[in-house]
Amino acid sequence: MATQSANRAIPAPKEDPTTKPFWDAAREGKFLIGLCKDTGKHFWYPRGCSPFTLSNNIEMVEAKGTGTIYSFSVMRTKEPHAVAYVELDEGPRMFTNIVDCDLDALKIGQKVKLVFKPTEEGAAPVPMFTPA
Amino acid sequence: MSINGQAYLVGAFEHPTRKAEKQSVAQLHAEVAYGALQDAGLSKDDVDGFFCTGAAPGLGPINMADYMGLTKLRHVDSTDMGGCSYVMHVGHAAQAIKEGRCNVALITLAGRPRAEGMATGTVPRSWAPNIPDDPFEIPMGRTVVNSYGMVAMRHMHEFGTTSEQLAWIKVAASTHAQYNPHAMLQKVVTVEEVVNSPMVSDPLHRLDCCVISDGGGALIVAKPEIAKSLNRPLVKVLGCAEATKNQAGGGIDLSYSAVRQSGAAAFAEAKVKPTDIQYASIYDSFTITVLMQLEDLGFCKKGEGGKFVMDGNLISGVGRLPFNTDGGGLCNNHPANRGGMTKVIEAVRQLRGEAHPKVQVPGCKLALANGVGGLLGHRHGGATLIMERE
Numbered sequence: 001m002a003t004q005s006a007n008r009a010i011p012a013p014k015e016d017p018t019t020k021p022f023w024d025a026a027r028e029g030k031f032l033i034g035l036c037k038d039t040g041k042h043f044w045y046p047r048g049c050s051p052f053t054l055s056n057n058i059e060m061v062e063a064k065g066t067g068t069i070y071s072f073s074v075m076r077t078k079e080p081h082a083v084a085y086v087e088l089d090e091g092p093r094m095f096t097n098i099v100d101c102d103l104d105a106l107k108i109g110q111k112v113k114l115v116f117k118p119t120e121e122g123a124a125p126v127p128m129f130t131p132a
Numbered sequence: 133m134s135i136n137g138q139a140y141l142v143g144a145f146e147h148p149t150r151k152a153e154k155q156s157v158a159q160l161h162a163e164v165a166y167g168a169l170q171d172a173g174l175s176k177d178d179v180d181g182f183f184c185t186g187a188a189p190g191l192g193p194i195n196m197a198d199y200m201g202l203t204k205l206r207h208v209d210s211t212d213m214g215g216c217s218y219v220m221h222v223g224h225a226a227q228a229i230k231e232g233r234c235n236v237a238l239i240t241l242a243g244r245p246r247a248e249g250m251a252t253g254t255v256p257r258s259w260a261p262n263i264p265d266d267p268f269e270i271p272m273g274r275t276v277v278n279s280y281g282m283v284a285m286r287h288m289h290e291f292g293t294t295s296e297q298l299a300w301i302k303v304a305a306s307t308h309a310q311y312n313p314h315a316m317l318q319k320v321v322t323v324e325e326v327v328n329s330p331m332v333s334d335p336l337h338r339l340d341c342c343v344i345s346d347g348g349g350a351l352i353v354a355k356p357e358i359a360k361s362l363n364r365p366l367v368k369v370l371g372c373a374e375a376t377k378n379q380a381g382g383g384i385d386l387s388y389s390a391v392r393q394s395g396a397a398a399f400a401e402a403k404v405k406p407t408d409i410q411y412a413s414i415y416d417s418f419t420i421t422v423l424m425q426l427e428d429l430g431f432c433k434k435g436e437g438g439k440f441v442m443d444g445n446l447i448s449g450v451g452r453l454p455f456n457t458d459g460g461g462l463c464n465n466h467p468a469n470r471g472g473m474t475k476v477i478e479a480v481r482q483l484r485g486e487a488h489p490k491v492q493v494p495g496c497k498l499a500l501a502n503g504v505g506g507l508l509g510h511r512h513g514g515a516t517l518i519m520e521r522e
Contacts, residue, residue: 051381092382
């Protein structure tokens with residue numbers, strides 16, 4: 001059995017002043033994640049404070065865009081697609097999609113790599129993953 | 133600072149409708165409030181504390197208090213933690229009563245997602261404007277069912293839990309629902325029927341998911357002197373606690389829930405153990421939700437929920453832990469997409485000896501109601517309530 005992932009229309013992410021740098025970088029094909037400079041730990045999702053210390057001693061840094069599937073679930077709709085948590089090689093587990101693949105072959109622990117997917121209304125692309 | 137023994141559940145009412153084509157949401161609030169007051173033997177003007185959530189129409193408690201003519205209020209609380217709010221509200225009401233801020237607290241829930249044709253669990257939705265996680269999750273197609281699906285998938289991976297084991301939870305709920313004339317789904321189902329029902333979001337099948345229903349419910353919590361003046365069985369609040377759990381900046385661990393914390397705190401306050409509990413109402417938005425709570429409450433060890441629920445262990449008269457004897461959210465009712473209210477109501481019925489005779493736990497003295505609100509796989513709340521028949 002094989003279920004090819006659908007190329008569904010992806011709703012535009014709503015930008016705000018705090019996350020604008022993330023979306024600007026995404027438009028240039030760069031994948032940024034947060035770095036807490038107090039602890040040296042990376043975080044997800046992008047925000048204006050460290051979720052570890054609440055300070056604003058943070059910066060957005062480019063991530064490698066590689067990781068492994070921590071968990072996933074395939075929505076069996078007319079446009080089948082997989083939501084997942086991917087554990088980035090930098091550490092954080094991020095909620096995303098696994099795309100351009102056979103959804104029935106997905107496995108926890110599988111290596112994946114980043115792919116930006118365009119969104120509706122010509123908005124910024126969103127970070128998704130595909131089997132490495 | 134304990135609430136143990138400081139308040140009693142004196143009224144409980146579940147709206148009989150499951151599809152409210154003739155009532156507004158506000159009117160449903162009024163009908164469940166009236167029903168619970170009748171049940172308690174109290175009247176509207178006895179109510180001086182009012183509890184609701186963001187699901188109630190209006191600004192916090194203000195518009196519903198207006199609609200229902202609640203003019204004696206001196207304490208209000210519209211803290212919203214999703215479906216488990218109403219479990220938590222019993223604890224908040226007991227705290228307020230203990231402090232003398234009110235004597236008679238009314239808690240209401242109502243909604244009509246079914247009449248409104250809402251795709252509750254399968255369509256991405258935002259709760260409100262300006263939520264910071266939405267831009268990183270709505271485009272990804274985050275839904276209720278796939279959030280819980282990822283939890284189930286991880287549980288299977290870490291602990292070897294199977295779809296057949298999860299199915300036993302639905303089988304138990306359906307076994308109870310056959311005796312509830314108001315239940316949406318009254319047919320008893322088998323493990324095979326559950327695992328062969330259409331896949332919605334791996335590994336959750338359609339029959340792993342709760343119903344979408346209209347209606348609601350209400351509870352009345354009162355101070356001991358008032359409770360003892362009423363002609364109803366006494367249901368005492370022994371302990372109640374709440375907790376939240378989230379993604380922790382990327383450190384999310386799907387193997388446990390906020391209930392690990394709320395359960396431990398509630399048991400400590402109640403001064404009882406999981407093995408003492410004779411009946412448990414466990415929020416069953418999905419079968420995995422039940423499994424997670426049973427483990428986190430300590431009814432079994434972490435990872436052993438699958439074995440615990442097998443072979444009818446949750447069926448009244450058959451297993452060790454009778455659960456959701458009204459049929460639960462899986463078969464009976466999940467009004468307004470919020471299951472905490474009906475969990476408390478069925479626990480009160482059990483403690484009063486007013487459950488259906490086919491599912492009544494003989495001599496039920498100690499019961500628990502537990503809820504999970506929000507998205508188990510993203511960010512959620514948990515609430516645990518322990519009650520005793522005096």
